[in-house]
Amino acid sequence: MFKKIIVKIGERGLLFKKGSYVRHLQPGVYRLNPFSGDTIIVLNAAKRFSVPDKEQSLFMHDAKLLEELTVADVQDYEVALHFEDGKFASLLTAGTHAFWNVMKRHTFLRADIRRPEVPEEIDRALLPKLQGYIQTIEVASHEAGVLFYNNVRQRELRPGKYYFWKGPVAVQVRTIDLRQQQLDMTGQEIMTEDKVTLRLNFVCQYRISDPLKALEIKSFEEQMYILLQLVLREYVGTLKLDDLLRMKREIALFVLSRLNEQSERYGVNFLSAGLKDIILPGDIKDIMNTVLLAEKKAQANLITRREETASTRSLLNTAKLxxxxxxxxRLKELEFLEKICEKIGTISLTGGGNLLEQLNSLLGARTADKA
Structure with a gap:
């Protein structure tokens, strides 16, 4: 009794005799003698070529079989994007991969992962499907990036999104903020030329202009702080306290000028600088307050004397006139009489005559006495 095997259209058969591969079979009907030890494995030609429990290399000597297979041999340093009829199907890693070409057309796009950056010819729309094989690095619009392969600097990256293979080369990107930044120096103790120890609050604004140079400096912000500290000490140490209090703007201009002399070395543009506060020791502050109070009292006394002198001079001029x-x-007498009457509630008269006559008599008598 023969065993009937049917290989349908869209399928292919592999004939084995006593476990050894003989040849592949086209669609059709095959009858096997159950005592011959022959077996047929039927495979779907629309799927990848794979034989359970068999090494793929066992079949690669069959020229007829190879005519119906598309084989991709991917090296250890490669990955291959597999396309079926022009559409992405999968990503292939190192190894030999075989696909039936009787139902679909298979093409491959290879990439050398020793060059970590994903090449431009790979459509960026496919990258979300490769998440396990690539890493994505973004450089923001206000940043510059510096690319490193195995800790070796490669180049500067402009703002954008970059894709790299996860492979034998370690990829790092260090980003530098290119926005305006501020460096604050708070409570810095500095001694003036006249040995007064005071504390300064100083601030400066800067922007990184050369990211590569900035990255070459270890502890960049700390070194910037020390640079500002040294420049302040250099200038303040040559001034006495009174000069320092009077020359706040000059200090800022000097510091900004000296900082910009170092701008190329640090890859930085210093934009502005300013002295926010001068904090005096308690005893010096008391002395300054005493001096200020004495000065204000002297100014007040001077103003009072000036007013008194002006008033006396005005009275003398009026008397002469x-x-x-x-x-x-006469008009001046009447003016004073009016002011007196405004402050008096009741006026009592003795003797005859009315009020106007008595007032006229009083003023007339005074005028006669003066004459």
């Missing part, structure tokens, strides 16, 4: 002009004198 009244001596020279009787009518003016």
């Amino acid at each position: 009244m001596d020279e002009n009787g009518t003016l004198y």
Whole structure:
């Protein structure tokens, strides 16, 4: 009794005799003698060529079989993007991969992972499907990146998104912030020329102009702080306390100028600098307050004397005018009489005559006495 095996269209058969591969079979009907030790393995020609429990190399000597297979031999340093009829199917790693070409057309795009950056010819739309094989690094719009392969610097990266293979080469990107930054120096103790120890709060703004040079400096911000500290000590140490308090703007201009002399060395542009606060020791502050109070009192006394002198001079001028002009004198008397009347609630008169006559008599008598 023969055993019937049917190989359908879209399938291929592999004939084995006593476990050894003989040849591949096209679609059709095959009858096997159950006592011959022959077996047929039927494979789907739409899927990858794979024989359970058999090494793929056992079949690669069959020229007829190879005509219906597309074989990709991927090296250890490669990956291959596998496309079926032009559409991405999978990513192949090192090894030999065989696919039936009777149902679909198979093509491959190879990449050498010893060159870590994913080449431009690989469509970026495919990269989300390769997440396990690539790493993504982003450089923000306000940053510059510096690319390293195995800790060796390669080049500067502009803002954007970059893709690298996860392979034998370690990839690192260090980013540098290119926005304006601020360096604050708070409570810095410095001694003036006249041996007064005070504390300064100073600030400067800068922007990194050369990221590669900035990366060459270990502990970049600490070294910037020390540079600012040394420049301040250099300048403040040549000034006395009174000069320092008077020359705040000059200090800022000097420090900014000296910092910019070092800008090329550090890869930095210093934009502005300013002295925020001068904090004096307690005893010096008391002395300064005493001096200030004495100065203000002296200024107040001077102003008072000036006002008194001006007032006396004005009275003298008025008296001269009244001596020279009787009518003016009379008007001045009436003015003072009016002011007196405004402050008096009740006026009592003795003797005859009305109020106006008595007042006229009083003022007339005074005028006669003066004459």
